[in-house]
């Protein structure tokens with residue numbers, strides 16, 4: 339069993355390469371990807387559209403096999419999907435025929451958690467995502483932002499050591515997105531799970547991450563690991579945009595993902 343608070347590698351990509359073949363044409367999505375993510379990290383991965391972010395998330399989730407190189411979970415090669423690595427997709431991942439509590443508790447039911455314990459865990463999550471009073475509503479009765487909160491809580495409920503999130507807020511309006519991001523930070527910092535958050539928004543990456551993995555355009559490679567100063571569990575957008583250090587990081591990451599950075603320091607690793 340993985341100890342969630344230990345600072346040891348939980349996800350690793352070693353010389354990872356991934357090719358797709360479509361109608362006789364080869365597309366190299368990822369090339370020479372080397373990355374180590376430690377347990378408890380909140381990592382954001384940012385890069386231009388089509389650079390292989392979703393491909394990387396799927397490989398870590400066990401939903402895709404690299405063409406060459408290795409993807410490791412807790413030091414062992416990833417072979418197929420596992421309840422240890424939950425994934426939140428961009429497309430809405432809630433069950434329309436289940437209520438809010440029915441959706442959040444679904445994975446716990448499958449895992450056979452006793453009812454009383456399950457109800458307690460679900461109630462705690464409902465509170466964390468701010469949906470008290472909506473417990474018995476169906477997804478069709480919720481706003482898009484509320485549904486996305488349920489999707490996040492659903493994956494969170496079973497407490498997988500690793501949560502992979504592939505642009506989970508892309509379809510949510512800008513204002514709701516700010517709230518969801520702040521909630522996500524509190525949720526992640528409270529539970530100390532490892533989160534890999536994929537986004538094409540540089541600001542979102544900087545706001546959420548302990549560090550940012552900046553990727554090149556396709557074939558995707560890791561250009562640089564950019565650390566973000568610790569802003570604490572209650573970081574807010576207001577606090578972030580006033581901080582000149584953050585402004586500098588946003589500029590740096592923009593340079594990197596737009597391919598305008600001078601001498602990318604590929605050897606740099608986070609502390």
Ligand SMILES: Nc1ncnc2c1ncn2[C@@H]1O[C@H](COP(=O)(O)OP(=O)(O)OP(=O)(O)O)[C@@H](O)[C@H]1O
Nearest residue numbers: 358360365367386387388389390391392393538556
């Ligand atoms: N099933 C597939 N078959 C063929 N090519 C694919 C397939 N899935 C992805 N690709 C190609 O691989 C590359 C990487 O795709 P991927 O979805 O990983 O990118 P992404 O960084 O997540 O992009 P976005 O930001 O637009 O979501 C793209 O150029 C895409 O065209």
Ligand SMILES: [Mg+2]
Nearest residue numbers: 391392393504
């Ligand atoms: Mg994608």
